[in-house]
Amino acid sequence: MATVNTVLGPIDSKDLGIALMHEHVLVGFAGVYRDYPELLGTDPLERAVNELKQAKEGGIDTIVDATTTDLGRDIEMIAEASRRSGVNIVAVSGWWLDIPMFFRGASVEQLTEVFVREVEEGISGTNIKAGILKAASDYGEVTPQAQVVLRAVGRAHLKTGVPIMLHSYSPGQVGRQQLAILQEEGVSPGRVKMDHSNDTTDIEYLTWLLEQGCYLGLDRYPGRGVSPRARTNTMKALIDAGRADRLCPSHDRSAISFIGPNWEQMEEERRRYNPHGFLYIKEAVFGQLRDMGVSEDVISGLCVRGPRNFLEGV
Numbered sequence: 001m002a003t004v005n006t007v008l009g010p011i012d013s014k015d016l017g018i019a020l021m022h023e024h025v026l027v028g029f030a031g032v033y034r035d036y037p038e039l040l041g042t043d044p045l046e047r048a049v050n051e052l053k054q055a056k057e058g059g060i061d062t063i064v065d066a067t068t069t070d071l072g073r074d075i076e077m078i079a080e081a082s083r084r085s086g087v088n089i090v091a092v093s094g095w096w097l098d099i100p101m102f103f104r105g106a107s108v109e110q111l112t113e114v115f116v117r118e119v120e121e122g123i124s125g126t127n128i129k130a131g132i133l134k135a136a137s138d139y140g141e142v143t144p145q146a147q148v149v150l151r152a153v154g155r156a157h158l159k160t161g162v163p164i165m166l167h168s169y170s171p172g173q174v175g176r177q178q179l180a181i182l183q184e185e186g187v188s189p190g191r192v193k194m195d196h197s198n199d200t201t202d203i204e205y206l207t208w209l210l211e212q213g214c215y216l217g218l219d220r221y222p223g224r225g226v227s228p229r230a231r232t233n234t235m236k237a238l239i240d241a242g243r244a245d246r247l248c249p250s251h252d253r254s255a256i257s258f259i260g261p262n263w264e265q266m267e268e269e270r271r272r273y274n275p276h277g278f279l280y281i282k283e284a285v286f287g288q289l290r291d292m293g294v295s296e297d298v299i300s301g302l303c304v305r306g307p308r309n310f311l312e313g314v
């Protein structure tokens with residue numbers, strides 16, 4: 001058992017229930033919710049709460065909101081969404097991809113300090129604490145700027161004990177480089193979740209990550225590029241290899257994501273693409289796994305044991 005910071009306060013890890021470990025209440029850009037709410041369509045918070053309530057009624061107990069400040073994290077809005085929906089939400093500290101110009105001179109030590117503050121004291125002047133640290137690298141390599149963030153996230157983890165989730169570009173096996181840098185900082189791969197791991201079907205690479213001790217975020221569903229069916233085949237192969245307890249299936253969905261005059265039409269298209277919302281995995285993928293012969297015990301533990309082990313540091 002461990003204590004996990006949610007946006008409404010600490011809870012016991014045994015109370016996380018069914019947890020989706022990479023989702024978003026709102027993805028945009030820094031400040032969007034407060035500064036330009038009119039760009040987010042009608043009643044964005046209401047729409048987010050409705051989506052989350054639907055998730056809660058369908059059995060989802062907890063989500064990790066993987067939104068860093070540069071992606072538009074508004075911690076009080078997230079807390080309100082949690083309060084009104086009944087879904088536990090774990091917030092993140094760290095930084096996503098685009099390092100702004102003014103940030104380029106920041107040192108690892110400076111960033112470590114701000115990330116630690118968000119875990120130990122609170123975010124945006126509140127006492128709402130981050131429960132996970134996040135860093136990101138995409139296509140290509142870990143850029144010099146991303147490396148500063150990654151090292152700071154590693155050091156903030158060593159100071160606070162909260163685990164690390166990494167946005168990664170799995171088709172390019174960028175996780176190998178991310179892990180190597182974290183290991184230079186003294187981080188154990190067992191406290192790291194490599195996200196977007198189901199954007200590849202390369203079982204050999206995923207097995208290598210697992211052998212290092214990493215958790216795998218199979219967190220793009222239905223996803224783009226790789227078909228949902230292929231993603232499920234990957235999950236099945238990893239389950240068959242005895243790795244179910246290191247997997248964290250999730251959607252990387254945002255309850256509110258579109259900005260502009262056509263938001264209603266875009267939301268309609270999104271609904272057609274995924275009518276299940278945050279319940280896609282429970283309602284579509286679990287059935288496929290059942291048909292493929294995966295046992296009820298494994299299926300019912302899929303969004304429970306991996307998330308809990310990751311947060312507890314097992």
Ligand SMILES: [Zn+2]
Nearest residue numbers: 022023066252
């Ligand atoms: Zn995401």
